Amino acid sequence: xxxxxxxxxxxxxxxxxxxxxxxxxxxxxxxxxxxxxxxxxxxxxxxxxxxxxxxxxxxxxxxxxxxxxxxxxxxxxxxxxxxxxxxxxxxxxxxxxxxxxxxxxxxxxxxxxxxxxxxxxxxxxxxxxxxxxxxxxxxxxxxxxxxxxxxxxxxxxxxxxxxxxxxxxxxxxxxxxxxxxxxxxxxxxxxxxxxxxxxxxxxxxxxxxxxxxxxxxxxxxxxxxxxxxxxxxxxxxxxxxxxxxxxxxxxxxxxxxxxxxxxxxxxxxxxxxxxxxxxxxxxxxxxxxxxxxxxxxxxxxxxxxxxxxxxxxxxxxxxxxxxxxxxxxxxxxxxxxxxxxxxxxxxxxxxxxxxxxxxx
Amino acid sequence: xxxxxxxxxxxxxxxxxxxxxxxxxxxxxxxxxxxxxxxxxxxxxxxxxxxxxxxxxxxxxxxxxxxxxxxxxxxxxxxxxxxxxxxxxxxxxxxxxxxxxxxxxxxxxxxxxxxxxxxxxxxxxxxxxxxxxxxxxxxxxxxxxxxxxxxxxxxxxxxxxxxxxxxxxxxxxxxxxxxxxxxxxxxxxxxxxxxxxxxxxxxxxxxxxxxxxxxxxxxxxxxxxxxxxxxxxxxxxxxxxxxxxxxxxxxxxxxxxxxxxxxxxxxxxxxxxxxxxxxxxxxxxxxxxxxxxxxxxxxxxxxxxxxxxxxxxxxxxxxxxxxxxxxxxxxxxxxxxxxxxxxxxxxxxxxxxxxxxxxxxxxxxxxxxxxxxxxxxxxxxxx
Numbered sequence: 001x002x003x004x005x006x007x008x009x010x011x012x013x014x015x016x017x018x019x020x021x022x023x024x025x026x027x028x029x030x031x032x033x034x035x036x037x038x039x040x041x042x043x044x045x046x047x048x049x050x051x052x053x054x055x056x057x058x059x060x061x062x063x064x065x066x067x068x069x070x071x072x073x074x075x076x077x078x079x080x081x082x083x084x085x086x087x088x089x090x091x092x093x094x095x096x097x098x099x100x101x102x103x104x105x106x107x108x109x110x111x112x113x114x115x116x117x118x119x120x121x122x123x124x125x126x127x128x129x130x131x132x133x134x135x136x137x138x139x140x141x142x143x144x145x146x147x148x149x150x151x152x153x154x155x156x157x158x159x160x161x162x163x164x165x166x167x168x169x170x171x172x173x174x175x176x177x178x179x180x181x182x183x184x185x186x187x188x189x190x191x192x193x194x195x196x197x198x199x200x201x202x203x204x205x206x207x208x209x210x211x212x213x214x215x216x217x218x219x220x221x222x223x224x225x226x227x228x229x230x231x232x233x234x235x236x237x238x239x240x241x242x243x244x245x246x247x248x249x250x251x252x253x254x255x256x257x258x259x260x261x262x263x264x265x266x267x268x269x270x271x272x273x274x275x276x277x278x279x280x281x282x283x284x285x286x287x288x289x290x291x292x293x294x295x296x297x298x299x300x301x302x303x304x305x306x307x308x309x310x311x312x313x314x315x316x317x318x319x320x321x322x323x324x325x326x327x328x329x330x331x332x333x334x335x336x337x338x339x340x341x342x343x344x345x346x347x348x349x350x351x352x353x354x355x356x357x358x359x360x
Numbered sequence: 361x362x363x364x365x366x367x368x369x370x371x372x373x374x375x376x377x378x379x380x381x382x383x384x385x386x387x388x389x390x391x392x393x394x395x396x397x398x399x400x401x402x403x404x405x406x407x408x409x410x411x412x413x414x415x416x417x418x419x420x421x422x423x424x425x426x427x428x429x430x431x432x433x434x435x436x437x438x439x440x441x442x443x444x445x446x447x448x449x450x451x452x453x454x455x456x457x458x459x460x461x462x463x464x465x466x467x468x469x470x471x472x473x474x475x476x477x478x479x480x481x482x483x484x485x486x487x488x489x490x491x492x493x494x495x496x497x498x499x500x501x502x503x504x505x506x507x508x509x510x511x512x513x514x515x516x517x518x519x520x521x522x523x524x525x526x527x528x529x530x531x532x533x534x535x536x537x538x539x540x541x542x543x544x545x546x547x548x549x550x551x552x553x554x555x556x557x558x559x560x561x562x563x564x565x566x567x568x569x570x571x572x573x574x575x576x577x578x579x580x581x582x583x584x585x586x587x588x589x590x591x592x593x594x595x596x597x598x599x600x601x602x603x604x605x606x607x608x609x610x611x612x613x614x615x616x617x618x619x620x621x622x623x624x625x626x627x628x629x630x631x632x633x634x635x636x637x638x639x640x641x642x643x644x645x646x647x648x649x650x651x652x653x654x655x656x657x658x659x660x661x662x663x664x665x666x667x668x669x670x671x672x673x674x675x676x677x678x679x680x681x682x683x684x685x686x687x688x689x690x691x692x693x694x695x696x697x698x699x700x701x702x703x704x705x706x707x708x709x710x711x712x713x714x715x716x717x718x719x720x721x722x723x724x725x726x727x728x729x730x731x732x733x734x735x736x737x738x739x740x741x742x743x
Contacts, residue, residue, distance in 0.1 A: 058505035154386045158408065158724070231499055232571065241725050243393055323571045324499025326725045327408060 008120065031123045035113050043263040044074040046312060053316040081259075084252040089152055092249065096150035101250065101257035103143030108264040110136045115271045116191040118281045118300035129190035130182050133272065134175045137227070140265065141167040144229070147258075148246035159245025162235045162327050169334040170226040176342035177220045181276045183349045184209050184358045194280035200287040206277040209358050212349055217277045219338060219345070221311075224269045225318055226330065228262070232322035233330055270311035271304070278307050383411060390419045394497050394728045397738030401715070401727065408723045413716045417709075421742040428702040433459050433669045433691075434532070436702060440689075441527035443706060444740035446489055448524075449482040450682035451704075452531035457612055457678035458689040459533040462671040470659035471535035472614045477548065477651045478521070478530065479613075479680075480644040484555060485514040486683035487637045487644075490735045491562050494634055497732040498575055503565055510558045517547050533669060535662025549652055552645055559641050567635070576630035580718040580730035583628060590714035593707050594685025596734050599636045600628035606681035620647050630726075633733040640683075668697045684708055684735055708740040 010027050017023035048063065048071060055062025063070025088094060114129050116122040126132050141164065148160020182188050184205065185196045197204045206213045226233040237245035247258045274280055281300035285292040325333070352358045389400040398419035404412040424443065428436040433455070440451035453475065460467065467475075492507015515525045520541050522530040530537050566572050582592065587600040597604055605622045607615040623639035625632035671693035679688035685707025692701040711734045718730045 054501075058502050059509060060505065154384065158386075231501075234499075241394065241728055320502050322500060323495065323503075323566075323569060323575065324725075325571050326575055326723060328723065329574055 031113065035109050035123055038117070039109055039112050039264040039267065040260065042267055043260050044078065046263045046266065047074045047077075047259075049309075049313070050316050050319075053313060054320045057317065057320040078256065081256045082253060086252040086254060087249070089249045091152040093150040093152075096146050097249075098254065100143050100147035100150060101254045101261070103146070104140045104261035104265065105143075105257055107136055107138075107140035107143070108261055108268045110139070111268040112264070112271070114190055115268070115275060116194055116280060117304050121281075121301055122191060125189065125191050128188050129193075130178050130188040133190075134171075134178060137174075138171060140261075141171070143258075143261070144246040147250070151246070151249040153249050155242045155244075156246050156248045159235075159237065159242045159248070162242075163229065163246055166233070166235055166327070166330060167227055167229070169331060170223045170338075173219065173334060173338045173342045174223045174227055176339075176346055177216050177223065178272075178276065180212070180216050180342075180346050180349050181205060183346065184213075184353060186353075190275055194275055194282060197279040197282060200285045200292075201279070204277060204279040209349070209352065212345060212352065212358075213277065215341075216345055217273070219342060220273055220277070221314070221318075223334075223338065224273065225315060226334070228265055228269055228315070230262075230266070230315060231319040232324045234319075234324065235327045235330060266312055266315060267308060270308040270315070273311050274304060274307040278311075280304060280307075388724075388727065390416075395731060395738075396493065396736055399712075399731075399736065399738050399741075401731075403724070403727065405724070410719050410722055410724065410727060413719045413727065415712055415715055417742055419742065420739050422739075424743045425701075425703055429699060432697050433671065433699065436699065437531060438527065438529040440704065441524075441529055442739060443704060443743055444682065444684060444687070444708065444737045445526050446486045446737055447482055447682040447684060447687070448526065448528045449478050449518075449530060450680050451687055452529065453479060453613075454678055454680040454682075454687045454689045454704075456531045456533050457680065458676045458691050459669055459671065461678050462674070462676040462691065462693060463533070463666075463669065465534040466663050467534055467613075468660045468663055470656045471661050471663070473651050473655040474536050474540055474661060475531065476613055476615070476618070477648060477655070478518075478536070480647045480651070481514055481517065481548065481551075483644045483683045484641055484648075485511045485518075486735075487641045488514075488558075490637055490683075490732075491566070491634075493735075494732050495562075495566055497728050498566075498572055500566070500569075500572075503562070506558075506562070506565070510555065513551055513554070517544070517551065520544070520547075532662060532665075534665070535660070537662075539661045545652060545655070548648065552649060552652075555641075555645060559638060559645075563638060567638070572634075573631065575725070576634060576729055576733070578627075578629050578631075579722060579726045580630045580633075580733065581628050582714055582718050586714055586717045587628065590717070591710035592685070592714055592734075593710065594681070594683070595633060595636045595640060596685065596711045596714075598622065599625045599632040601626040606679055606686060610679070612678070612680065615647075618647050618650050620650075630729045630733040633735075637735075670695060670697050671699070679705070682707060684737070684740070685711060704743060706740045706743065708734075708736045708738075712736050712741055 009030060013026050014023045017026060051062045063073035066072035066076055088097060111133055113123040114126060114132055144163040145160050148156040181193060185193045187193060197208065202208065206217045229237065247255055250258060281304040283295045283298060283300070283303050285295055383404055383406050386403045386405055387400060388403055389395040390398040395401065400416040400419060402414045402416060403410050424439050428439055437452050437455045440455055441448040443451055459465065488507050488511040492504045495503020495507065518528055519525050521544060522528050522537060582596065582600050584600045584602050587597045587602060593604065601624065603622055603624045606612065608622050620643045623636050623643065625636050671691065673693055673695050675690065675692045677688060677690045679686050686705065687707055688705035690703040690705065691699050694700040715730060719727045
């Protein structure tokens, strides 16, 4: 199989553009549209899927009235949200108040831009892919942090303070797990990390790095749940405690943007998990030639989408199954348990690599 | 920025050496997703830690007791439905007991069994709602739905029994409003089988859950002394290690003939308040199964109806053990067909009044755990 990268669309634009700066702008717009399509496109479907998963867990049907299986329910909800009044609370810092919803969206779009969707399907492929992702995902924290501050509401402020503490903490273990993957695969290039897992499914990092890979995957999922502010670690919103946490005062489109960002973030985080541990866009192969050929007929981006959907469904089951720990218990989990465990994992990974137990 | 020195909200005391700049107040409610109604808690917070909690009442005050003075005794029964609507049958029963006591009205054997069946079904449905809300308030939304799913079956049975799903108005002085439908006993028998399974399911879902345990063990401890001092009753009191249940200690109806235990726990924390309700549900099933066996097949469901109930002058008190605690009805009668004064002693008011003792020093999330485990229903507090 040809593993070399080529930039067909980019090259085409460059070839026909009269000036190089035109090509740069056109390519930029194409990239933006692509990322937005990948990010915003699945969000309504995911919201519908979340409701269906919730309904399944709770022994009910979920949305059924609008469209087949209630597929149009999300459309109706979005329309309702858009027609609501955009309320700015008295005493709010207006500029920051309306800037805040844009920040998490921006961060998730930037992460989506570097994710390889197929052999030749990636908006940008920086050599420092993993550090880029770590750096950018820090931006997402800023959104909920300033949203609570600008709202002039004590519940929102409490929520944003929690979000600051929680997301910064879990960022640490998330970064350490990413470093573990970098360590075992010997590259920070996201595409190369995927290509390193070429082969049957036991060549994926979750299995290929003996035991450690699975442990790292489990810890990634825990940290990611906290990082995404999803239940059971949704202290930031904590409906029962803080009404709606940092977005208590947001309505209409501003709230819709937070809501959207949550789902795009979900896609981005699951895409990263799939890239790091589940072979990204590589097809699922079982090592039997005939079956593998059939499986390979399914294009890479569909494999990627399937893996992402599987992980997202897992996140959704977490959300609808577990009760929520208290905020101090969550911090304890990170600093007293996950962080030391991650450091040990990293050290063990280094030992394994040094003794040749893991071959990148 | 200029700091404005604000006066303390009503109900708070200034502690010497307490700096105003570090602590702040937050209004939890009256509109809040987890206060089970329009309950307003003013919390004095130090970061996330609650220093003091003052409940403010009156947001759903309807003047039921005053209204009761201008309505006949029979009409007052339906007003008690609107107090603790989760335990409507048990509230009704308390008023009926007071009237029966005052007028020496006897209750036929069969009517007593119907009453106890209905009362214990009501206890089960209330506790299922508690289990659901407990899970829901802890963040496990699914448990909420499961609780309502089980309660729904009982609501359906009540629907067939008396046409009401929430406010039943089924009890009458001397019996019940109408006879049970033909398939009532079979439905209850079938229900007992599924309910046992459902309780076990809840135990698997919540009791062993590490997050639930971490959230509730040692949280919101109500000592036996405090519980007694504040007049707490029901599971809230019994979880603190004091056994007081009217069904055993001051038996009414036919409870003295039935074989059941009063579960008691000693820590007084949120987890015990949860466990005791699970245990009580098992005991309720025991009671219901005995009633199903012993209920006479034939017989009147009500002693002879009177055209109007005129209580002899004097004051009367009767209390029942509802799912929340002791619900008492105090009547001052003046020979008329309407009470001169009628008062309901609601268990939730006393239970809620101890909230400051329970949440002091804990975090905001624990306030929710406490509110949900004392299982308050706000319309019962305000009346």
